[in-house]
Amino acid sequence: MASGAGxxxxxxxxxxxxxxxxxxxxxxxxxxxxxxTILGGFISSLLFLVLLTLIGNFQxxxxxxxxxGAGECTFxxxxxxxxxxxxxxxxxxxIAAGTVHRVCITTCFxxxxxxxxxxxxxxxxxxxxxxxxxxxx
Numbered sequence: 001m002a003s004g005a006g007x008x009x010x011x012x013x014x015x016x017x018x019x020x021x022x023x024x025x026x027x028x029x030x031x032x033x034x035x036x037t038i039l040g041g042f043i044s045s046l047l048f049l050v051l052l053t054l055i056g057n058f059q060x061x062x063x064x065x066x067x068x069g070a071g072e073c074t075f076x077x078x079x080x081x082x083x084x085x086x087x088x089x090x091x092x093x094x095i096a097a098g099t100v101h102r103v104c105i106t107t108c109f110x111x112x113x114x115x116x117x118x119x120x121x122x123x124x125x126x127x128x129x130x131x132x133x134x135x136x137x
Contacts (some may be wrong), residue, residue, distance in 0.1 A: 041107025
């Protein structure tokens with residue numbers, strides 16, 4: 001059962017709120033050791049991914065379709081020629097990481113770049129599969 005953009009936006013918002021709240025609650029623990037600092041950066045990069053999904057679903061709900069054939073693929077709206085929503089999501093994630101520790105900012109940026117690369121690959125893969133299905137019929 002596929003969920004629509006509106007419910008996916010709501011789930012993304014709730015997940016963003018929960019992750020950010022837990023990160024702020026355990027901020028002192030995440031800043032205590034090197035390994036936890038890296039974990040704090042990874043958690044902030046998850047904030048980036050969830051916020052990117054939230055912004056993309058908001059755009060799709062409002063009818064502002066962007067990206068590679070937005071609407072055909074769940075992740076297709078995330079990577080587009082207009083990277084303003086990617087920069088906004090990254091800025092929010094980096095600010096959240098900065099509240100934990102300075103090193104979290106760097107690790108968040110690196111993990112976010114890796115996640116963005118993987119989402120881009122996944123989007124291209126799903127889009128190419130949907131294009132091949134439409135060409136057959």
